[in-house]
Amino acid sequence: xxxxxxxxxxxxxxxxxxxxxxxxxxxxxxxxxxxxxxxxxxxxxxxxxxxxxxxxxxxxxxxxxxxxxxxxxxxxxxxxxxxxxxxxxxxxxxxxxxxxxxxxxxxxxxxxxxxxxxxxxxxxxxxxxxxxxxxxxxxxxxxxxxxxxxxxxxxxxxxxxxxxxxxxxxxxxxxxxxxxxxxxxxxxxxxxxxxxxxxxxxxxxxxxxxxxxxxxxxxxxxxxxxxxxxxxxxxxxxxxxxxxxxxxxxxxxxxxxxxxxxxxxxxxxxxxxxxxxxxxxxxxxxxxxxxxxxxxxxxxxx
Amino acid sequence: xxxxxxxxxxxxxxxxxxxxxxxxxxxxxxxxxxxxxxxxxxxxxxxxxxxxxxxxxxxxxxxxxxxxxxxxxxxxxxxxxxxxxxxxxxxxxxxxxxxxxxxxxxxxxxxxxxxxxxxxxxxxxxxxxxxxxxxxxxxxxxxxxxxxxxxxxxxxxxxxxxxxxxxxxxxxxxxxxxxxxxxxxxxxxxxxxxxxxxxxxxxxxxxxxxxxxxxxxxxxxxxxxxxxxxxxxxxxxxxxxxxxxxxxxxxxxxxxxxxxxxxxxxxxxxxxxxxxxxxxxxxxxxxxxxx
Numbered sequence: 001x002x003x004x005x006x007x008x009x010x011x012x013x014x015x016x017x018x019x020x021x022x023x024x025x026x027x028x029x030x031x032x033x034x035x036x037x038x039x040x041x042x043x044x045x046x047x048x049x050x051x052x053x054x055x056x057x058x059x060x061x062x063x064x065x066x067x068x069x070x071x072x073x074x075x076x077x078x079x080x081x082x083x084x085x086x087x088x089x090x091x092x093x094x095x096x097x098x099x100x101x102x103x104x105x106x107x108x109x110x111x112x113x114x115x116x117x118x119x120x121x122x123x124x125x126x127x128x129x130x131x132x133x134x135x136x137x138x139x140x141x142x143x144x145x146x147x148x149x150x151x152x153x154x155x156x157x158x159x160x161x162x163x164x165x166x167x168x169x170x171x172x173x174x175x176x177x178x179x180x181x182x183x184x185x186x187x188x189x190x191x192x193x194x195x196x197x198x199x200x201x202x203x204x205x206x207x208x209x210x211x212x213x214x215x216x217x218x219x220x221x222x223x224x225x226x227x228x229x230x231x232x233x234x235x236x237x238x239x240x241x242x243x244x245x246x247x248x249x250x251x252x253x254x255x256x257x258x259x260x261x262x263x264x265x266x267x268x269x270x271x272x273x274x275x276x277x278x279x280x281x282x283x284x285x286x287x288x289x290x291x292x293x294x295x296x297x298x299x300x301x302x
Numbered sequence: 303x304x305x306x307x308x309x310x311x312x313x314x315x316x317x318x319x320x321x322x323x324x325x326x327x328x329x330x331x332x333x334x335x336x337x338x339x340x341x342x343x344x345x346x347x348x349x350x351x352x353x354x355x356x357x358x359x360x361x362x363x364x365x366x367x368x369x370x371x372x373x374x375x376x377x378x379x380x381x382x383x384x385x386x387x388x389x390x391x392x393x394x395x396x397x398x399x400x401x402x403x404x405x406x407x408x409x410x411x412x413x414x415x416x417x418x419x420x421x422x423x424x425x426x427x428x429x430x431x432x433x434x435x436x437x438x439x440x441x442x443x444x445x446x447x448x449x450x451x452x453x454x455x456x457x458x459x460x461x462x463x464x465x466x467x468x469x470x471x472x473x474x475x476x477x478x479x480x481x482x483x484x485x486x487x488x489x490x491x492x493x494x495x496x497x498x499x500x501x502x503x504x505x506x507x508x509x510x511x512x513x514x515x516x517x518x519x520x521x522x523x524x525x526x527x528x529x530x531x532x533x534x535x536x537x538x539x540x541x542x543x544x545x546x547x548x549x550x551x552x553x554x555x556x557x558x559x560x561x562x563x564x565x566x567x568x569x570x571x572x573x574x575x576x577x578x579x580x581x582x583x584x585x586x587x588x589x590x591x592x593x
Contacts, residue, residue, distance in 0.1 A: 003420040020496035021417020028410035029425060031466045036432050039440035039447070046442060095336075102333040105326065117579060118337035121344065124575040124582075126525035128543040129564040132550065133343045136350065136557045144346055147363040176340065181586060188587040208325075237436055240527045244547060258438050258528075266532055271442050282439040289434045 040282065046275035060272075068276040076252055077260040080167065084238060084256065087171035088178075089231045093224065095175070096182030101216070103183070104190040116187065120180035127177060127240035134173045135160060135245045160246050166254045173241050178234065182227045189223040190216070229292040233285055257281060351375050351562035358558050375562035379549075385563065387538055388545035389570075394457060395541060396523035399464040403519045404512055406466045411474025412504050416486060426475075432468050438528070445532055459533045460541065464523050470515050473585065477511035478504055514585040517578050521571055542567045 010016040047064055049057040068074050099119055106112040122130060137144045138159035146156040159169045193216065201211050217224075239258040242248060248255035248263070257277060265274035350358060352367040352375070379385050413419075414426050444463060445454075453459035481504060489499045505512070527543040534540055540548075546567055549560040575582060 007419060017496065018417065018419040021413045021422070022419045024413030024417065024496075024500070025410045025422075025425060027406045028429065028466055028471055031406065032429060032432050032468075035444065035463050035465075036435045036440055039443035040435055042443035042446075043439055099333065099336060102329050102336075105329050106333065111330075115333050115337040117576070118341045120579070120583070121572075121575075122340065123586075124521060124571050125568050126527065126543050126546075126571075128525075128527050128546055129568055130343075132546060132560055132564055133347045135555075136561065137343060137346060139557070142359055142361075142363065142557075144363065176343070179340065184583055184586045233436075237438060239438070240543075243531075244527075244550070261438060261441075262528070262531070265442050265445070271446070274442050278439040278442060281436055282434075285436050286434045 043275050043278045043282070046271055047279050049272055051271045064272045064276050068273050068280075073252070073255075074260065074277070077255045077257050080252075080254060081236060081238065081256045081258075083167050084171050084174070084254075085232065085235045087168055088174040088235050089228065091171070092175045092178050092182060092231055093227055096179050096227070097186055097220075097224070099179065099183045100186030100190055101212075103187055116180075116183070119183050122177045123180045125177070128244045130177050131170075131173050131241040131244040134169075134176070138169055160254075161250055163250055163253045166246060166250065170238075170241055170245070170254055174235055174238065177241075178231060182231070185223055185227055186220065189220050193219050225292065225295050229288060232288055236285060236288075237281070347561045347564055350557055351565050353558050355556055355558055375558050376566065378559055379563045379566060382559065383545060383548050383563075384538060385542075385545055385566065388540050388542045389566070391457075391460075391539060392524050392542040392567075393570075395461045395464070395526075396520045398457070398461050399523040400516045400520040402461075402465040403467055403470045404515050407470030407474045407515060408478070408505065408508065408512065409500070410466075410471050411476075411478045412500055414471070414475045415478040416481075416483070416504075429468055429471055437463065441529070441532060448533055454533055455535050455539050457539075460530055460539070461523075463529060464526065467519065467522075470519065473511055473515050474508065477508040481507050510581065510584070513578070514581040517574060517581050518585045521575065521582070524571055 006015050007019045007022055010019050048059060048061060050060045050064070051057050103112055103116055103119075106115070140146060140156055140158045140161060143159070145159065150156070157165055159165050197215050197219075198211060201215055206214070237258055238256050239262065242254050242256055242259055243262070246254045248259050258281070261274050261277040261281070264270050264277065349365065349367060352370060352372050354368070354372065354374070357364070357368060410429075414422065448454050448459045448462070451459075453462065485503055485507070486499055489503050494502065525543065526541070530541045530544055534544060546560070546563055549556065549563050
């Protein structure tokens with residue numbers, strides 16, 4: 001307490017300097033406090049209240065939790081999200097790792113940069129634009145994908161309009177968007193591995209597989225975990241790609257948690273129900289992040 | 303050394319070398335074909351945007367457009383929708399978000415990196431902890447706030463949650479930490495105020511980080527979709543990602559128009575991105591934050 005009094009009323013240059021430091025971080029603290037901390041508290045509070053459109057609130061305890069958590073629509077959305085996640089996260093990470101390993105082997109800097117930028121390009125586009133381009137490629141009648149598949153004898157598929165194919169199709173869009181981002185992280189890590197490690201392994205007669213297994217992968221361990229977590233979080237919050245194309249359809253087969261939250265809050269204006277979902281999303285992602293900190297024993301800071 | 307070399311077959315070294323060359327080519331080929339697959343949707347978007355509506359409905363599909371210089375779709379995009387306005391809205395929002403992010407983040411980064419004050423480490427951890435709070439979890443209260451403040455459907459409302467990012471504070475703190483304390487102390491001895499030190503010593507030495515943050519933040523804001531969907535309701539306030547959606551409301555989506563609109567929406571970012579890619583990559587690598 002006295003420390004804070006000294007900051008408010010500094011007596012000497014040293015205390016004035018401390019005050020300056022605090023004032024420098026103050027705008028950021030105020031921002032995060034009002035845009036994240038306070039609304040988060042409100043979200044938690046709203047999840048216990050029934051809110052009438054006029055703004056009148058009525059405390060209902062855990063009733064909204066009971067309602068949302070027993071609603072099959074909610075669990076379908078959770079199931080869809082998890083399925084999308086399982087389809088896209090491992091694929092993205094494995095492909096990105098493969099691409100990074102490949103890029104790292106290309107000695108010509110010019111070519112390496114060219115290929116790397118091509119992989120990285122989707123990262124710069126908005127998810128909306130990406131999804132809409134893919135929707136056109138997926139078009140059942142005029143789309144390029146069915147056209148290309150016809151050459152290998154595969155009949156036209158309905159992709160985004162099919163109950164079974166809609167999730168893999170959307171997962172492919174997420175993979176396409178994210179692969180370059182992960183590749184860049186892996187490539188930077190690969191390039192920081194000292195060449196001597198490989199030279200030593202070569203002298204010992206290690207094969208390429210052994211070098212990968214015993215040098216590269218262990219040294220990339222923290223990046224792999226970090227990328228997995230980032231992808232997990234990114235894909236758990238999937239919304240743009242779905243909303244721009246299927247809007248959750250056909251028949252709810254691609255409805256995701258955030259999609260349902262959006263509809264509940266801003267289509268039906270059931271803020272209480274949406275707040276329960278918001279708390280669910282927050283708690284789930286917090287558990288994931290805490291898991292990450294456990295794995296890495298420190299937050300990912302470079 | 304010699305005895306080992308002689309004990310293996312004499313041609314081993316040569317075959318190994320040629321195999322290595324082969325492997326190199328296989329890798330090069332795999333990487334290149336993957337890159338081409340990843341690039342294909344961009345090519346397909348560009349080609350489609352040059353076709354007419356009957357052309358894109360041709361069976362069997364034809365790759366090349368009839369006229370490579372047919373820009374009528376681009377003209378039509380601006381006629382159908384106030385697309386210029388959408389671009390302008392996005393530019394305003396993204397520019398404000400980027401600049402404000404740089405200002406607030408570099409101030410905070412300086413405070414966290416170079417000052418001792420009570421609670422500093424706790425505050426920094428709290429800022430890192432914000433990463434755990436997904437924006438979607440706070441969107442309902444924020445919407446109610448914006449409604450109460452009369453900021454729905456205004457620039458201020460669109461940009462408000464986007465003014466600072468944890469990523470920026472990280473980036474700036476890490477950059478400012480590398481400035482030698484001697485420089486700062488020297489300026490102090492010369493009688494410079496703390497704010498003057500910030501402007502004259504700190505900011506000029508972290509120009510690369512500032513460039514990185516400006517570009518990445520501009521890109522993120524430009525591509526934002528979820529929050530604009532929540533706050534914006536009138537057509538003239540729409541940002542470009544929402545503007546794209548206007549071309550999907552028909553029974554048969556006119557993909558020739560949609561791809562032209564998508565090209566226009568992506569182009570500004572792509573130009574920035576390609577010319578300044580070094581900074582973007584640096585930003586991604588320096589902290590792979592924000593999902």
